[in-house]
Amino acid sequence: MKKHRNSPAYARIKTLLDERGRRFHAFENEHFKPTRVEQQKGESPNDRNDRAIRVCAAWYQQHLKAALSPEAAEKVQVLLLTNDADNRRKAKETHNVQAYTGLCTCMCAFVCLVKGI
Numbered sequence: 001m002k003k004h005r006n007s008p009a010y011a012r013i014k015t016l017l018d019e020r021g022r023r024f025h026a027f028e029n030e031h032f033k034p035t036r037v038e039q040q041k042g043e044s045p046n047d048r049n050d051r052a053i054r055v056c057a058a059w060y061q062q063h064l065k066a067a068l069s070p071e072a073a074e075k076v077q078v079l080l081l082t083n084d085a086d087n088r089r090k091a092k093e094t095h096n097v098q099a100y101t102g103l104c105t106c107m108c109a110f111v112c113l114v115k116g117i
Contacts (some may be wrong), residue, residue: 017020027058053080058095 017026017107029035029052037094055095057080065073080091080099 027056027060029053029059036057050082050084050090053082054087054091054095054097057091057097061097 014026018082027035033058035052037048037055039048043051057078061076063076064076064078071072077098080087080088080097082099088099091097
C-alpha cells in the first residue's frame with residue numbers, strides 16, 4: 001500500500017504490523033532482486049504495480065514452502081487481497097497464488113487472518 005494514496009489505511013496497517021505477537025511482516029519487494037519488477041514497454045504504472053505484487057506473493061509462497069517439511073509445505077498458501085478482478089485472475093492463472101477480490105471478501109479474509117480464524 002502506498003502511504004500517499006491512503007494515509008489512514010496505511011497507518012492502520014502499519015500499526016497492525018508493529019503490534020507484538022502478530023505474525024505479519026512488511027516486505028520491501030522493490031529492494032530485493034528476485035521480486036523487483038521493471039515496468040514493461042506500454043505497461044501502465046498501475047499494471048506494473050499489480051504485477052509486482054503478484055510476483056512478490058508467488059516468491060513468498062515458494063520461499064515459505066522451501067523452508068518447511070514436505071507435509072507442512074503442502075498446507076502453505078499465500079493470500080493476495082485485491083480490489084481488482086483482473087489482478088485476481090492473473091494471480092491465479094500465472095502465479096498460482098490464491099487471491100480474493102471485492103471489498104467484502106477482502107475484508108472478511110483479512111479479519112479472519114488477524115483474528116486467527
